[in-house]
Amino acid sequence: MELILDVVIDALIDSLKILPFLFITYLIMEYLEHKTAEFTSGVVEKTEHFGPLWGGLIGAFPQCGFSAAASNLYAGRVITLGTLIAIYLSTSDEMIPLFISEQVPIKTMIQVLAIKALIGILAGFVIDFVVHAYHKAHNKSINDPVRISSLCEKEHCHCDDDESEGLFGIVKSAFVHTFHIFVFVLILTLVLNLVIELIGEDKVALLLKTSPVISHILAGLVGLIPNCAASVIITELYLDQMITLGTMMSGLLVGAGIGLLVLFRVNDNKKENINIALLLFFIGTVIGLLIDLIGITI
Template sequence: MILDVILDALLDTAKLIPFLFLTYLVMEYLEHKTKNKSKQIMQKSGHFGPLIGGVAGAFPQCGFSAAAASLYSGGVISAGTLLAIFLSTSDEMLPIFISESVAAGTILRILGLKVVLGAVSGSAIDVLWRFGGKKRREREEHNHIHREHHEKDIHDLCESEHCHCENGSIIKSAFLHTLQITVFIFLISLVIGFCVELVGSDKIGYFISTKPVVGVFLAALVGLIPNCASSVVITQLYLTGILGAGQMMAGLLVGAGVGILVLCRTNKGVKENLGLIGILYGTGVFWGILIEMLGIVL
């Protein structure tokens, strides 16, 4: 069992390396070559960010969520785009559906619904996020509280990682960032893997499927586990008929893979990270309950 968990953690982490390296390479290029132009481009395309993120997240790789977390920490994408990717990420769902010979129509409906819910939720979150920031600034000005509001910047990642990227090439900088994040993800995945093995997927399944509405909350909690095991458990339970469509969607919408780990590792604001995770969980639960109440069958 110990060897299996170690091998699974190694394989899961190794699959992320190309995504992380390319992401950091692009970010370093934007930082060193384009400067303020990159921010202007992102501001112009910000309204379409959640839609693009929802489509990108549908590809069966949690590497996209890991890349998105780094891009958000560097100020390249908005909170809504980040959460749109998190919500639409399918992780291990698609490979399991294909291996179990699930009808193509069913697969497309589920993927399409995840993309739509991710894009809609991400757009709404962007509006609320900007409105909340504006109200906070107005309140501080009214109370004569002078606080410097620092916008996210790609250089912030270098400061938090203490990698001294400014002294080397963009390839070296991207390699250092990737190495640090890869080691972190492997160690956490190892711990989570052992916990899942000790608890057992059968017990997790029974824990989720006791009550329909309560099951939505529980499935979403399992989905928050930053490991591919959560999406595997939820998908298998849905295929065996133990979970309903709402419970399945709640768990898979919240299941952002290791994206949550990368966010917590790269983004400096602890309260902000907890807020984003809370919004992710609440969004998944909301859509899950709505699907259950409407009796939607996928």
């Protein structure tokens, strides 16, 4: 009973952390949908070229809600795939609080954040370049149509009915979206926390201390867990000098907080979602392995 209570409390805390990010994101998206259709198209034009840069920089801030916000923006086609991946790769969530609690030098923290942000930015630009080249080669439209309204239809929030209500309608629609996603995240977080508690963090840690290549793959798989606990385990192992910098980076680069969880909820194209998760895993683990092969240390 005590275990279940702890799991419920932890799940509530983790889920409540993302509420402000979700609500603010939906407010912005609802405003774009209700008031500025032309401006929304302009946003797509701008992020097509500079999105990965801003995504990589903003994603580096120590929070796990921005990746959830990015998933919603991508599902609405307000940002590009490259921008989404840049944000996922640079997201830091619980790493910085742990570094601070362990009195890790500020220089080290900045270096780790800089590496994650740089990798995210470079990967984002490369991905957008490849996507644009592919579309051009196949005579397809480079820009996906902005489809924020499709999110409204999926959530059955009747946003169009609220247009005449002005600001109140925008706030109401944003609240409905936020509530639906919050409930979804809370339920799955409860399940994930329970599984982690039953298996034991020590067993997960043991898996990461096997052979070098396997440790990177396992770290990436742990990073795919849509829960802040993944970054906690990986960061603690690095601080205890049980894994290398590259192995830690494999897990932290792949780890996008609950971003992937939200993506699978709000983006209808499940095949695309799976491909995004696989792309994130591939980039994170390969870069982490390269860091160790080159011998980078901080």
